Amino acid sequence: xxxxxxxxxxxxxxxxxxxxxxxxxxxxxxxxxxxxxxxxxxxxxxxxxxxxxxxxxxxxxxxxxxxxxxxxxxxxxxxxxxxxxxxxxxxxxxxxxxxxxxxxxxxxxxxxxxxxxxxxxxxxxxxxxxxxxxxxxxxxxxxxxxxxxxxxxxxxxxxxxxxxxxxxxxxxxxxxxxxxxxxxxxxxxxxxxxxxxxxxxxxxxxxxxxxxxxxxxxxxxxxxxxxxxxxxxxxxxxxxxxxxxxxxxxxxxxxxxxxxxxxxxxxxxxxxxxxxxxxxxxxxxxxxxxxxxxxxxxxxxxxxxxxxxxxxxxxxxxxxxxxxxxxxxxxxxxxxxxxxxxxxxxxxxxxxxxxxxxxxxxxxxxxxxxxxxxxxxxxxxxxxxxxxxxxxxxxxxxxxxxxxxxxxxxxxxxxxxxxxxxxxxxxxxxxxxxxxxxxxxxxxxxxxxxxxxxxxxxxxxxxxxxxxxxxxxxxxxxxxxxxxxxxxxxxxxxxxxxxxxxxxxxxxxxxxxxxxxxxxxxxxxxxxxxxxxxxxxxxxxxxxxxxxxxxxxxxxxxxxxxxxxxxxxxxxxxx
Numbered sequence: 011x012x013x014x015x016x017x018x019x020x021x022x023x024x025x026x027x028x029x030x031x032x033x034x035x036x037x038x039x040x041x042x043x044x045x046x047x048x049x050x051x052x053x054x055x056x057x058x059x060x061x062x063x064x065x066x067x068x069x070x071x072x073x074x075x076x077x078x079x080x081x082x083x084x085x086x087x088x089x090x091x092x093x094x095x096x097x098x099x100x101x102x103x104x105x106x107x108x109x110x111x112x113x114x115x116x117x118x119x120x121x122x123x124x125x126x127x128x129x130x131x132x133x134x135x136x137x138x139x140x141x142x143x144x145x146x147x148x149x150x151x152x153x154x155x156x157x158x159x160x161x162x163x164x165x166x167x168x169x170x171x172x173x174x175x176x177x178x179x180x181x182x183x184x185x186x187x188x189x190x191x192x193x194x195x196x197x198x199x200x201x202x203x204x205x206x207x208x209x210x211x212x213x214x215x216x217x218x219x220x221x222x223x224x225x226x227x228x229x230x231x232x233x234x235x236x237x238x239x240x241x242x243x244x245x246x247x248x249x250x251x252x253x254x255x256x257x258x259x260x261x262x263x264x265x266x267x268x269x270x271x272x273x274x275x276x277x278x279x280x281x282x283x284x285x286x287x288x289x290x291x292x293x294x295x296x297x298x299x300x301x302x303x304x305x306x307x308x309x310x311x312x313x314x315x316x317x318x319x320x321x322x323x324x325x326x327x328x329x330x331x332x333x334x335x336x337x338x339x340x341x342x343x344x345x346x347x348x349x350x351x352x353x354x355x356x357x358x359x360x361x362x363x364x365x366x367x368x369x370x371x372x373x374x375x376x377x378x379x380x381x382x383x384x385x386x387x388x389x390x391x392x393x394x395x396x397x398x399x400x401x402x403x404x405x406x407x408x409x410x411x412x413x414x415x416x417x418x419x420x421x422x423x424x425x426x427x428x429x430x431x432x433x434x435x436x437x438x439x440x441x442x443x444x445x446x447x448x449x450x451x452x453x454x455x456x457x458x459x460x461x462x463x464x465x466x467x468x469x470x471x472x473x474x475x476x477x478x479x480x481x482x483x484x485x486x487x488x489x490x491x492x493x494x495x496x497x498x499x500x501x502x503x504x505x506x507x508x509x510x511x512x513x514x515x516x517x518x519x520x521x522x523x524x525x526x527x528x529x530x531x532x533x534x535x536x537x538x539x540x541x542x543x544x545x546x547x548x549x550x551x552x553x554x555x556x557x558x559x560x561x562x563x564x565x566x567x568x569x570x571x572x573x574x575x576x577x578x579x580x581x582x583x584x585x
Contacts, residue, residue: 019047021065022057032056059140063115067138070117075103075137077113077147078471081504084151086110092152094129098122101144101151109133115141149208150505195246198239199254203281203296204274205236209508212298212339216251218244218291229508230466230515231339248285248292255283263287267366270296282368297368304347304369311341311348312516314556320521321460325349330457331420333407335432341464341517342429343368346403349427350374353401362403363390379405391415395422404428410446417447420455434553435459435522436541439532453524453532462519463553463574465566466512469501476500478568486568487577488558499564516565518557518575522550 019036022028028036028051040050048066051057060076067074082103089110090102100122101113112126114136126134202225206214211227211234218224223244226233239247252259255268270281280299285292313321324332332349334342347369350360354373362371365379365387375397377390387404388411394402407413407428420426432438438459442452476498483493501511522528522545531541546552557571 018062018065018069019051021068022051022061025065027061027065028056059142063138063140066117070138072117073137075113075139077101077139077143078506082147082151087151090126090130092148094126095148095152096145098126099141099144099148100126101139101147103137106135109135111135111137113137113139113144113147115139115144146208147505149205150508195243195250198243199247199250200272203272203279203298206296206298207274207277207279207300210513214294214296214298216247216294216296218288218293220290223247230510230512231464232466232510234508244291248294251283251294251296252285255281257283257285262292280369282366299368301369304344304371305351306344306348308348308352311345312560313519314551314559317519317521317551317556320523321349322352324458325353325425327425327457329420329423329425331416331426331428331455332457333428333430333438333459335430335435335438335459335461336463337431337433339464340462341515342462345460345462345517346427346429347371350401350403358401359397359399360401360403361394361397361399362405363387363394364403364405375399387412388415391419395419395424399424401425402427406430407442407445413442413445413447414451417451417455421451432461434538434542435461435520435550436538436545437461439541440538443532443535449532449535453529456524458524459522460519461522461553462517463557464515465518465557465560465570465574466510467514467516467560467565468499468567469504469507469511469513471506471513472502472504472511473499473564474502476567482568486558486561486571487554488562492562496562497564498561498567500567512566512570516560518553518560518571520550520553520556523548 019028019033023030023033032051032054036047036050036054036056039045039054040047043050045053048062051062052059064074080103082101086102086104089105090100090112095101099115103111103113105111110130110132112134114122115138117136117138123134123136202214206227209227209229211229212231213228215226215228215233216223217226218241220241222238222241224238225236227236228234249259251270252266252268254270254272257266257268265284265286267285268283270283272279272281278301280301282297282299284295284297287293308322309318311318334345336342350362350371354360354371359375360373361375361377363377363379367376367378370376377394379386379390387406387408391402391404391412392415402416402419402424404412404416404426405428407416407430416426416428430438430441432441436459438461439452439456442456443449478498480493488496501507501513503509503511507513524532525548527544527548528541531544554571554575554577557566557575560566561568561571
């Protein structure tokens with residue numbers, strides 16, 4: 011921006027957003043750094059970018075546009091090509107007669123305005139918004155319009171017959187800046203990662219088929235199809251990903267694993283990369299490991315208040331095994347890391363054995379399983395015990411040897427956390443016995459099992475009251491009394507949630523404490539069904555009941571519950 015120093019800043023002072031001393035301080039920083047005053051105020055955290063933009067809009071007599079508050083119709087978005095919107099950081103807002111109103115960050119950028127009027131061949135009127143908000147909105151809107159091929163780069167590849175060879179982007183390291191002059195495939199892969207991060211995706215899937223490449227992002231646990239580049243780009247895209255992940259480009263017959271470190275804006279991102287050969291070429295999955303995900307506290311996992319208090323007291327025990335179970339992608343790692351973060355103090359020594367280490371936690375000793383040199387879970391646990399730890403995390407109990415070593419560790423005075431792939435909490439007990447661990451050892455070492463799933467939560471931006479039918483509610487086990495005190499909500503679908511009506515996820519869980527009665531049943535080799543029945547009688551709230559609680563308070567919907575949890579014959583919905 012290039013506004014005059016006095017006017018917009020005087021507005022901020024007059025409104026009490028900044029003090030005169032802060033303004034003088036920001037002016038000094040602006041002069042010494044050569045940056046505009048607006049940037050200096052935001053950088054020093056004296057004012058937010060929104061407050062500065064509002065003041066700039068007032069100074070120049072324009073209206074301020076809040077990109078989060080209003081939904082822009084697709085018909086308006088389609089009036090400005092994505093390449094034009096991105097290149098000039100402008101967002102179309104609405105049509106006004108024959109003119110188009112756009113959001114822009116600098117009201118004095120006359121060159122861009124003239125260029126827009128020329129490209130669009132119509133008058134352009136402006137509103138003011140912070141640049142980062144405009145770019146975020148561009149990512150949201152252009153990522154969801156009909157015809158995903160509107161993306162300028164994919165369109166460019168589709169419309170031309172340029173052939174990209176296997177060596178495309180060779181020698182470009184992951185920490186180099188990607189600008190408009192970079193090789194097209196380099197920019198395409200960078201754009202893919204950056205778009206996935208903006209949309210809050212956890213994985214990027216690049217899948218080859220006979221006549222196309224399918225790119226999908228997993229957002230809140232559900233796959234969304236994105237752009238489809240021409241099939242001829244497959245070799246170049248795979249090669250670029252392999253170069254970034256330090257993989258062998260020439261190896262196409264065997265699966266490969268690697269990691270990519272990238273910096274996008276202010277964010278450092280780790281990607282775990284898996285490549286496997288398929289009958290149409292190599293398929294790639296990139297898991298985005300965002301460090302923000304592991305800073306979550308136990309309180310924010312979504313547990314009911316009584317379960318939360320129970321879990322907190324459990325993790326403070328001096329010894330025993332606490333198991334977290336659930337299918338892949340049910341948030342087990344996040345729960346365990348939240349527990350470790352709560353326990354991570356200077357007076358505790360924590361060691362983990364993981365396959366692989368996904369997130370690096372400060373203050374915790376993390377060991378990675380390396381099967382090629384014989385470093386498996388059991389061997390790591392054996393070595394761990396010589397390190398005198400207080401708390402041990404075993405990534406997964408996969409076999410009898412690992413489970414036995416974990417049990418030995420718990421019996422010798424260590425608190426052990428681990429995971430198992432079972433559908434419910436009682437199933438974890440029978441799974442360990444099936445592995446070959448004697449029932450008496452399981453009963454004497456395991457103190458609790460937490461089974462969990464993740465459900466998508468209703469989007470806060472577009473949620474509205476909902477009235478499910480009585481038939482659906484009774485079928486779900488919701489009584490008239492429960493219905494009377496409930497607040498049902500549903501997402502209408504907006505730009506923030508990609509029109510899905512859901513944004514973000516929360517855990518639903520069941521916590522089974524190993525009481526005396528349940529230990530007896532394990533000694534007697536009772537089935538998981540019988541153990542489950544007794545656990546429910548003793549007060550265990552099932553995953554399904556916990557999920558229904560979240561429906562009743564408007565956090566999620568019945569459809570979402572049915573996607574991840576089913577009601578068994580033993581389930582009485584207990585709220």
